[in-house]
Amino acid sequence: xxxxxxxxxxxxxxxxxxxxxxxxxxxxxSMSLNVIIGYAGQFALGHAAFYGIGAYSAALLxxxxxVSFWIALPAAAVIAGFFGFLLGTPVIRLxxxxxxxxxxxxxxxxxxxxxxWVDVTRGPMGLPGIxxxxxxxxTFSGKMEFYYLILALAxxxxxxxxxxxHSGVGLSLLTIREDETLAQSVGIRPNKYKxxxxxxxxxxxxxxxxxxxxxxxxxxxxxxxxLDSVNILAMVILGGSASLxxxxxxxxxxxxxxxxxxxxxxxRMMLLGLAIVLMMIFKPTGFWGEKHRKYNFxxxxxxxxxx
Amino acid sequence: xxxxFLTVILTGLLVGLLxxxxxxxxxxxxxxxxxxxxxxxxxxTQAQYGQAFKNGAELAAAQINEAGGIGGKQVEIxxxxxxxDSNEAVNVANKFVSDKSILAVVGHFNSSATLATAPVYNKxxxxxxxxxxxxxxxxxxxxxxxxxxxxxxFQADYLAGWSKExxxxxxxLIYEQSDFGLGLLDVYQKSAPANNIEVVAAEAYxxxxxxxxxxxxxxxxxxxxxxxxxxxxxxxxxxxQQAKKLNLSVDFIGVDSLYSEALLELxxxxxxxxxxxxxxxxxxxxxxxxxxxxxxxxxxxxxPDTYAAYSYVATSVVIEAIKEKGADRESIKTYLETLKDYKxxxxxxxxxxxxxxxxIPSKLTVQGGKFELYK
Numbered sequence: 001x002x003x004x005x006x007x008x009x010x011x012x013x014x015x016x017x018x019x020x021x022x023x024x025x026x027x028x029x030s031m032s033l034n035v036i037i038g039y040a041g042q043f044a045l046g047h048a049a050f051y052g053i054g055a056y057s058a059a060l061l062x063x064x065x066x067v068s069f070w071i072a073l074p075a076a077a078v079i080a081g082f083f084g085f086l087l088g089t090p091v092i093r094l095x096x097x098x099x100x101x102x103x104x105x106x107x108x109x110x111x112x113x114x115x116x117w118v119d120v121t122r123g124p125m126g127l128p129g130i131x132x133x134x135x136x137x138x139t140f141s142g143k144m145e146f147y148y149l150i151l152a153l154a155x156x157x158x159x160x161x162x163x164x165x166h167s168g169v170g171l172s173l174l175t176i177r178e179d180e181t182l183a184q185s186v187g188i189r190p191n192k193y194k195x196x197x198x199x200x201x202x203x204x205x206x207x208x209x210x211x212x213x214x215x216x217x218x219x220x221x222x223x224x225x226x227l228d229s230v231n232i233l234a235m236v237i238l239g240g241s242a243s244l245x246x247x248x249x250x251x252x253x254x255x256x257x258x259x260x261x262x263x264x265x266x267x268r269m270m271l272l273g274l275a276i277v278l279m280m281i282f283k284p285t286g287f288w289g290e291k292h293r294k295y296n297f298x299x300x301x302x303x304x305x306x307x
Numbered sequence: 308x309x310x311x312f313l314t315v316i317l318t319g320l321l322v323g324l325l326x327x328x329x330x331x332x333x334x335x336x337x338x339x340x341x342x343x344x345x346x347x348x349x350x351x352t353q354a355q356y357g358q359a360f361k362n363g364a365e366l367a368a369a370q371i372n373e374a375g376g377i378g379g380k381q382v383e384i385x386x387x388x389x390x391x392d393s394n395e396a397v398n399v400a401n402k403f404v405s406d407k408s409i410l411a412v413v414g415h416f417n418s419s420a421t422l423a424t425a426p427v428y429n430k431x432x433x434x435x436x437x438x439x440x441x442x443x444x445x446x447x448x449x450x451x452x453x454x455x456x457x458x459x460x461f462q463a464d465y466l467a468g469w470s471k472e473x474x475x476x477x478x479x480l481i482y483e484q485s486d487f488g489l490g491l492l493d494v495y496q497k498s499a500p501a502n503n504i505e506v507v508a509a510e511a512y513x514x515x516x517x518x519x520x521x522x523x524x525x526x527x528x529x530x531x532x533x534x535x536x537x538x539x540x541x542x543x544x545x546x547x548q549q550a551k552k553l554n555l556s557v558d559f560i561g562v563d564s565l566y567s568e569a570l571l572e573l574x575x576x577x578x579x580x581x582x583x584x585x586x587x588x589x590x591x592x593x594x595x596x597x598x599x600x601x602x603x604x605x606x607x608x609x610x611p612d613t614y615a616a617y618s619y620v621a622t623s624v625v626i627e628a629i630k631e632k633g634a635d636r637e638s639i640k641t642y643l644e645t646l647k648d649y650k651x652x653x654x655x656x657x658x659x660x661x662x663x664x665x666x667i668p669s670k671l672t673v674q675g676g677k678f679e680l681y682k
Contacts, residue, residue: 016405018397019401125444128448222392222393222417222420225392259398259402
């Protein structure tokens with residue numbers, strides 16, 4: 001269905017193609033944040049920073065070093081992942097609110113660097129003229145090509161993160177989330193796994209950033225504000241934390257809803273806020289929250305045993 | 308019980324959404340109107356400017372509609388909120404270009420939003436005319452990108468010429484540490500020698516600074532005849548007050564960014580004699596500006612600011628293009644390219660080959676707590 005979708009949408013118009021592509025970008029972002037928040041249980045508030053680092057790295061590589069998109073994309077992801085690791089290293093000792101504040105600060109620092117390091121980032125003027133990806137001499141020009149690219153990237157992200165969280169690593173992450181002391185007592189080193197979560201989260205956010213840079217062909221600091229971090233966070237929470245389909249659903253809702261509500265102009269943001277508040281009151285686990293596992297290593301979990 | 312309540316609410320919301328969509332699509336089908344897009348930050352931190360944009364553009368449309376529209380067709384302004392965010396701006400741009408009934412787009416407010424959306428508009432060959440994006444690179448973004456505001460560079464260069472007329476030979480600069488302030492400094496310094504002006508000092512401050520006494524003491528030793536404040540009115544008011552305290556008697560000069568009622572309110576007596584350039588000056592020799600200010604006040608009950616005026620002018624230019632060349636995206640562009648000496652509320656406009664506006668600002672000075680034309 002996802003493969004033929006653009007053929008239908010193209011009949012309608014480019015605008016809807018664009019919205020679907022944006023959903024793809026935000027799905028990757030919310031899935032990557034879900035690793036940190038949903039699975040590792042680390043309340044991080046600066047996800048737009050990784051997105052921005054990915055976008056700026058890819059943009060600078062492509063503009064100044066004429067690197068092809070296909071190299072810039074993984075490079076940007078690695079750089080963003082590295083920053084995830086860097087951020088993770090000092091803040092790993094912090095928990096809960098304190099971690100939230102530090103990551104929030106990190107997000108602001110990154111944005112301020114984008115604004116003030118004028119020699120490299122051109123400050124608030126942004127970086128225009130980022131080339132589109134090319135395949136064997138064919139340059140991406142239509143929305144269709146970008147759609148299939150983001151579809152592939154989103155599926156890759158889904159697949160990789162799915163494998164990670166459903167492996168032993170994922171179980172360790174969940175154990176840390178539920179009880180860090182207990183995790184330590186059974187030989188899981190929380191620091192190692194938390195760092196891994198930050199790195200993976202940053203890595204995939206970097207992919208989304210690099211794609212965005214090439215798709216829009218322009219990056220500026222105002223796309224990576226605190227509000228954008230909160231928006232991604234809302235996608236994770238609304239969709240349901242520790243659930244990948246939930247993250248995708250959250251992205252679909254929070255990208256689509258403001259667009260559908262455009263006809264209400266002034267009230268749309270208010271209405272969206274109201275919808276999220278109601279959601280949190282009546283269904284705090286999100287639309288597609290975590291299903292607690294029915295099986296463990298020894299077979300069926302008996303009633304009352306699973307949390 | 309809880310669950311069913313939730314279902315009701317969600318269904319309600321969803322039906323509302325879809326219903327709204329349907330209603331919206333219905334409105335778009337009408338072909339007896341001429342539709343112009345307006346992209347502005349209606350919500351978010353810059354909402355005040357977005358509102359000014361909206362008022363200005365809608366006033367221009369209302370005036371033409373009262374006069375019978377264009378060839379009997381009514382002009383409709385389609386407002387979309389870009390939140391001043393380049394992400395959102397690209398969404399808006401895509402929405403506009405895919406709606407075939409939109410003939411041109413007035414917007415965006417921020418330079419970054421204009422730059423981010425320029426590829427979309429240029430690829431789909433639709434004119435975007437920004438009322439307020441003054442960053443130098445904006446009009447290089449494509450041939451369909453225009454603006455009715457001059458660049459920061461133009462203003463600094465113009466000010467250098469005026470400084471010479473005022474007879475200054477030694478000028479000190481106090482500028483804001485931002486791309487805006489640095490840009491002004493750079494251009495002013497380059498234009499100074501040609502105008503026989505020596506820049507005796509250039510001191511930076513950070514936006515939000517409160518104490519300028521160190522900077523001013525340093526400058527006092529250099530004995531300049533005038534100080535050019537390359538920043539915004541909050542700091543300019545403080546600088547002039549602190550200069551008074553230090554018994555530093557010099558003239559102050561500045562550009563459009565100081566031109567705000569807030570400068571008078573904050574600065575009081577100390578800003579008397581400030582000389583600055585501005586584009587939208589009602590009550591002077593620009594009849595269009597005076598007329599616009601009166602119409603605006605009649606329609607909205609408040610004084611228009613510069614951004615409302617720019618938005619009004621941008622919309623009027625597009626309307627003029629449709630009047631002259633017909634309702635077609637491409638012909639609006641050809642009209643704008645050849646536009647010469649259009650009399651608007653922000654001065655007489657022409658576009659150069661880049662899509663940049665060429666206009667002559669008003670020379671203003673503060674007298675008796677009011678902005679007056681400098682004579």
